[in-house]
Amino acid sequence: MPHEPSAARRDLLIQLARLGDLVQTLPAVEALQEVYPDRTLDVLCAAPLTAVLAGARHIGRVIPWDGAQWRAWADRWQDNPTHTLQAMQAYVAALAEMAYDRVYPLNQHVRSHLLTRLFSGRSLREDEQDHVEARIRPWAEYLRHIAPHRGNNRVHLADAWCGMSGVRPRGRAPLFQPPAVEFPDDLAPIGERKGLWVALVTGAGEADRCVPPATWSRWTKEFLSQADEGQVVLIGSGQERETGQAILESIPTLLQGRVWDATGRTTIPQLMKLLHKCRWVIGADTGPLHLGTLMGSRAIGFYFSHARVHETGPYGEGHWVYQYATQTRPDSWPIMESIALICGDQRQAAADWTLWRNRMDHWGTNFDDGSGQESVQCVRATVWRNLSPTLCESVAA
Numbered sequence: 001m002p003h004e005p006s007a008a009r010r011d012l013l014i015q016l017a018r019l020g021d022l023v024q025t026l027p028a029v030e031a032l033q034e035v036y037p038d039r040t041l042d043v044l045c046a047a048p049l050t051a052v053l054a055g056a057r058h059i060g061r062v063i064p065w066d067g068a069q070w071r072a073w074a075d076r077w078q079d080n081p082t083h084t085l086q087a088m089q090a091y092v093a094a095l096a097e098m099a100y101d102r103v104y105p106l107n108q109h110v111r112s113h114l115l116t117r118l119f120s121g122r123s124l125r126e127d128e129q130d131h132v133e134a135r136i137r138p139w140a141e142y143l144r145h146i147a148p149h150r151g152n153n154r155v156h157l158a159d160a161w162c163g164m165s166g167v168r169p170r171g172r173a174p175l176f177q178p179p180a181v182e183f184p185d186d187l188a189p190i191g192e193r194k195g196l197w198v199a200l201v202t203g204a205g206e207a208d209r210c211v212p213p214a215t216w217s218r219w220t221k222e223f224l225s226q227a228d229e230g231q232v233v234l235i236g237s238g239q240e241r242e243t244g245q246a247i248l249e250s251i252p253t254l255l256q257g258r259v260w261d262a263t264g265r266t267t268i269p270q271l272m273k274l275l276h277k278c279r280w281v282i283g284a285d286t287g288p289l290h291l292g293t294l295m296g297s298r299a300i301g302f303y304f305s306h307a308r309v310h311e312t313g314p315y316g317e318g319h320w321v322y323q324y325a326t327q328t329r330p331d332s333w334p335i336m337e338s339i340a341l342i343c344g345d346q347r348q349a350a351a352d353w354t355l356w357r358n359r360m361d362h363w364g365t366n367f368d369d370g371s372g373q374e375s376v377q378c379v380r381a382t383v384w385r386n387l388s389p390t391l392c393e394s395v396a397a
Helices: 019-023 026-035 047-055 067-075 081-095 110-119 125-146 157-164 213-226 238-250 253-258 268-276 287-294 335-344 376-387
Strands: 010-015 040-046 059-065 102-105 196-201 230-235 259-261 280-284 298-303 320-324 353-361 364-368
Touching: 010 026, 010 110, 019 047, 019 287, 026 040, 026 157, 040 047, 047 059, 047 268, 067 081, 102 110, 125 157, 125 376, 157 364, 196 213, 196 287, 196 335, 213 230, 213 238, 213 253, 213 335, 230 238, 230 253, 230 268, 238 259, 253 259, 268 287, 280 287, 280 335, 287 298, 298 335, 320 335
Parallel strands: 010 040, 010 102, 040 059, 196 230, 196 280, 230 259, 280 298, 298 320
Antiparallel strands: 320 353, 353 364
């Protein structure tokens, strides 16, 4: 049951993925707002993540998508299809009160396609849908092509989403102000005391991307031993509460007063404010690492398994990523090397890991390993000119 068109000029961007992907969608959101300042942009995202966008400027409405409820309806479809269909129709109709002139679906799966059809205005649906598909198809095919191997890709996913949306990256990373929320009393001193504050992300969304707790314990002890005024904040979801407690208990008693266990104890707005108070955030390729860059923290990522620096590295400039040489489980970790970066801005090699640092330009963000062996700029420019030639007409060769 499609929605009726609205008299206002409104567009909808659909991002149904997890926290890290939502954060890395913001370059496309801000680029669309810059190119079309006279249009209102709404965003549809996973319901638990709507608070992330509360700090985004000029977004008209953040629409929550209840994925858990949708899965529950799918599970009971066989038992009562008529009642289930009625409930689903009522839910979709209540998501928004109008149809949109333009819909930007960034997730290439069935739910995203369905919502695109439902929220596209009737008068423009066929023509606009053809235009959307023509714009998205080259980028979607490119991402599918590089997905199996990824080694040659140099276009960040956030910038590819800009291309899908028909806009070029703005050349600067999004930056939010901290929400006006309070911490639990025992966490209130975080960021207020003098010291080098580091947020340590204890877990990850996928088990194969989790750094072992023993590695984080060693990292924390080494960091506190070297940084006299170092302070470590352990962050993570409720599933990481045991990990956080294990790390804290492994720390010598004299150092425990400089470790703050916030795992499973913060809402998303509280986590955003906490990350804003930390100078650094360190972790695997996971949502809180990317959220930290949005709040102004510098990031160090340990990328291994299927995580690839060029696609999902921390977006912006001045962040670091250690990329493991293979997709197998790492045998060693760049503990001392990453501490040297934080404490003394010393770039040190780590066996079986390559160290990358990123910067921004008019093609978005890119990562450099300091080797000077390839022209990454040329590779990225070629991709953009092949996939979005019209957008690139104003860019000097």
